[in-house]
Amino acid sequence: MRKQMHLGSLSHGVGSHVAGWRMPGAETEKENFDLVARAVRTAERGKFDFVFFADAVNTGADAAPMFVVRFEPLTLLGALSVVTDRIGLVATVSTTYSEPYNVARALASLDHLSQGRIGWNVVTGSSPDAAANFSKDKHPPHEERYAMAQEYLEVVKGLWDSWEDSALVADKQTGQFIDTGKLHVLNHVGRYYRVAGPLNASRPPQGYPVIFQAGASDRGLELAGSTAEVVFATQSFQEEAVAFAGKLRDCAEAAGRARDSIRILLGVSPIVGDTEREARDIISQLGAFVDPVTSMRVLSDRVGIDLARYDIDGPLPDLPPSTMMQGHARVLQSVARRYNMTIRQLRDYAAVSSGHRVLIGTPAQVADDLEAWFARGACDGFAIMTPYSPQPFERFVDQVVPILVERELFRKEYSGKTLRDHLGLERPPHPTPRSPV
């Protein structure tokens, strides 16, 4: 069988576009479970590997609508585990502002509730504002956060291994409830954590819930290389994506893992139309909801020159070579040339993309793009984001996914039951037992 891509959905709630909620038919409610459940069922109908929930532990009056309020991901996954059957469910949890025992428990509990469909997106938290919500003087610096995360993961996995897979016996005849020889303490004593264990949850159905990460710094890549099973990345050029994948697989190898032990998914935002023109109109329609001065300033900052001085309906001027050192400028110039965009159109594109590639076109055009990147070895699949909910994602599932299935690039039906099954990842065996309790 042809190698197939993996697809994850980040499309739910009010969407990634700051004003997407204002589109006709767009949802405006963030804490309405029925709406979230509908989006997740759409992804399951499309046989997606998983749905993913971003998170943060702070907010503010200036936050974009998608960040203002949201369901707490672990409780949300509990609810979603009941209204879905096969799709993986991935929550973001920060290692900086939580206790490993509590998080190990919650994730083990969810893996039991969902019968093996949970993933954990490990983040160290990028907003320094979070510290003020957790009785901390300051957000720990980048290096320290990653050192904490590395140790935290070790503790959590150790807790998941507290119980061997067959430790719970419950033999009514003999009266033996647990096989105490299969229960292990952890007694972890590290630089940041001291955790005795055992956990009061039996080993998760998947052994460990699947570990997701998105850090792109050198330290992030190092952590991902040693621990991640799925990595989200943003890449704008195929060759750079291929290079990134190679570098990440080198990190895995350096950590003693197989090169193919990580699934690399690139974030993309597909805007599907019956024609390319219709797709581009959707972007313009979104752009019209954003304050034009602000959005032009954002674009100007990104390309490195003040575009307000140019004809908004004219072409993007040649950017000075100096600004091309900035990734954003290079990407936006490339997009403007590819689609022959005016400054106004590029401004509206930038508001949709938030750094990710926006795939504009007919269902076949979008499928062609995904196929090309996948075939080139740029990634193992894609994380699908959409600017508002539910239409753009429903269109992707109903119009693009069938083409991928037809081309045998994506599954027609789920063949496995767990998230590890979907991703083609091994269930980690229980390690050599440590000391019994």
Place this chain on the structure above:
Amino acid sequence: MRKQMHLGSLSHGVGSHVAGWRMPGAETEKENFDLVARAVRTAERGKFDFVFFADAVNTGADAAPMFVVRFEPLTLLGALSVVTDRIGLVATVSTTYSEPYNVARALASLDHLSQGRIGWNVVTGSSPDAAANFSKDKHPPHEERYAMAQEYLEVVKGLWDSWEDSALVADKQTGQFIDTGKLHVLNHVGRYYRVAGPLNASRPPQGYPVIFQAGASDRGLELAGSTAEVVFATQSFQEEAVAFAGKLRDCAEAAGRARDSIRILLGVSPIVGDTEREARDIISQLGAFVDPVTSMRVLSDRVGIDLARYDIDGPLPDLPPSTMMQGHARVLQSVARRYNMTIRQLRDYAAVSSGHRVLIGTPAQVADDLEAWFARGACDGFAIMTPYSPQPFERFVDQVVPILVERELFRKEYSGKTLRDHLGLERPPHPTPRSPV
């Protein structure tokens, strides 16, 4: 209408009896959601006010089956919110080993998921072993744990009030997503916590999820008086229960609250038979699964004399006055006399009760007992525990509850939608706004 009692269920999982799981037909699995959901639906069929999940953040090889492993309560409530419509869902969360921001979020999220059916049983943690799972040198002493809990509750409520009830506008015409004048920071700086806020969740449907507590110490009563809305208690004698209720309501009054602002529920374990004889046989049957030497030693310790020296099928000897100072001895002597029990029968009773009253008899006898205590003003209702699952609880719901309904002592149908509605508790209004963000 006649004043009606409140009923909560603590009956799910493998039950409170150490060997109840060995009974014919008893469940043995603790992390099987279908079994938990079935028990909760049974309680909802009985129109119970709520189901309640006890918790702890440690375990060990010597733990009783009910404590060995369990679903993490917050994730479990997420799942249960979807498979139930009306019943309240109450989770235990320790204030000693969690962050107020995380817990405020999770509970707010659950209150949104369940549309206003969440309660929080606030505990400070009774097991010193927990500290070793949270990088702590020691379990904080009793007084400090309560001081922490008091401040913690203040923080959590403050976070729930971050957003006024109508702060989320989402007006597509004007483009206003939030009314920033209705968003408030907390900037709490206390002895134990510093939490800025705002929370990234809008105000819970109930204003605040309902606050449950069970502490019976003087400090526990003080905390309950100032903050609890439902209190669980163990009382063995009606007059003492009346006195306890009076004392607790005094505490509420001293804290500036109405005397009737707390619902007091007494823990009872009903063993229902077609005859009293059949009910007593169930207790003997349970007793036969427990190691007789251990259980006799437990009973001897409780009554204060070595009962192994007496005829096991003879009556309980008169207990020396000195031991009667111990609550356990007095209670057990009273039970032995009331039911004319042999030592063996009392031993088996003690294994079922774990301190709570065991109500032994026909459905009418059990209903009579509940009615008598309720009518006497000993409590506002009962927390129903059963030694194993699911039979004893199903029998209570199908045979005892209809008698209570018939006597107009309990609701025939839910009249409200939220847990506060069921309990007859006011929704807390948003306090006078503090400073805007």
